[in-house]
Amino acid sequence: MTLYLFYFLSFLAVLSALMVVVSKNPVHSVLYLIMTFFAIAGHYVLLNAQFLAAVHVIVYAGAIMVLFLYVIMMLNLNADTEPQKGKWLRVAATVAGGILMVVLVGALRSAADTLPVTAHDNQIGMIKNLGKVLYKDFMLPFEISSILFLVAMVGAVMLGKKEIK
Amino acid sequence: MNTNSLPSDFLPILLQFFVALGFVIFVMLATHLLGPKRKAKAKLETFECGIESKGNARIPFSIKYFLVAILFVLFDVEVIFMYPWAVNFKELGLTGIWEMLVFMGLLLTGFYYIIKKGALKWE
Numbered sequence: 001m002t003l004y005l006f007y008f009l010s011f012l013a014v015l016s017a018l019m020v021v022v023s024k025n026p027v028h029s030v031l032y033l034i035m036t037f038f039a040i041a042g043h044y045v046l047l048n049a050q051f052l053a054a055v056h057v058i059v060y061a062g063a064i065m066v067l068f069l070y071v072i073m074m075l076n077l078n079a080d081t082e083p084q085k086g087k088w089l090r091v092a093a094t095v096a097g098g099i100l101m102v103v104l105v106g107a108l109r110s111a112a113d114t115l116p117v118t119a120h121d122n123q124i125g126m127i128k129n130l131g132k133v134l135y136k137d138f139m140l141p142f143e144i145s146s147i148l149f150l151v152a153m154v155g156a157v158m159l160g161k162k163e164i165k
Numbered sequence: 166m167n168t169n170s171l172p173s174d175f176l177p178i179l180l181q182f183f184v185a186l187g188f189v190i191f192v193m194l195a196t197h198l199l200g201p202k203r204k205a206k207a208k209l210e211t212f213e214c215g216i217e218s219k220g221n222a223r224i225p226f227s228i229k230y231f232l233v234a235i236l237f238v239l240f241d242v243e244v245i246f247m248y249p250w251a252v253n254f255k256e257l258g259l260t261g262i263w264e265m266l267v268f269m270g271l272l273l274t275g276f277y278y279i280i281k282k283g284a285l286k287w288e
Binding site: 002045046047048050051055058059062063064066067070071073074122123126127128130131132134135136139142143145146147149150152153154156157160161 | 169170171172175226228229230231232234235236237238239241242243245246248249250252253256257260261264267268269271272274275276278279282283284
């Protein structure tokens with residue numbers, strides 16, 4: 001049952017991710033991206049990381065996608081202003097994407113050998129265990145993340161806000 | 166409380182998800198099948214309170230909406246960090262409180278900056 005669910009979710013994730021790239025309408029791309037996020041949230045549930053699944057749906061499918069839609073609405077997408085992409089740009093993009101894929105495949109191949117095969121606690125992804133690890137062992141990265149938020153806030157205000165005269 | 170939880174516990178949620186999706190698909194199909202179809206030009210036109218519509222929906226709009234949205238996302242993520250903290254509140258003890266106070270302090274500094282800059286003012 002779990003195996004079939006895994007295959008179904010993987011198929012859904014890969015298919016909708018491909019549709020994000022392939023579909024011509026950017027709004028459709030965003031909708032397919034939401035579908036990808038939901039499929040990945042399903043994977044988290046299968047891995048018993050339920051808090052992560054809920055957060056993934058709330059933050060990515062809820063908030064980040066709204067931002068994506070905003071960006072798309074801010075672009076001028078009328079057909080006549082669509083920039084024409086040259087042949088060489090396409091060739092360069094294909095080469096760059098291919099190189100990225102080679103790097104990813106290489107990294108994943110070597111990762112499969114180094115992964116430790118140990119029996120692990122299947123409750124490791126629960127919110128309580130996650131909180132214990134996050135607030136005891138990873139205290140410093142947690143505090144640093146708040147500085148990251150601060151930087152993001154200041155950056156957004158600096159870019160998006162005109163100076164008051 | 167049973168703390169041992171498994172992916173199969175999510176079966177009711179999956180079921181609910183399919184019921185919600187199925188309802189939407191059913192209603193959309195039903196309206197197409199049951200409703201009358203009139204394809205006159207006046208029927209297919211965009212209706213906007215009787216005022217004739219100009220141009221299309223693809224007009225650039227104010228960056229201020231985006232600013233509010235991105236600030237919302239930041240504080241949204243901040244609140245999510247408080248869930249695992251609240252669950253472990255008693256076990257973490259005083260350390261946990263100080264930890265969260267530093268975290269919140271830095272974020273509230275950011276909030277103070279936003280208010281002072283008037284980033285949420287709409288002019």
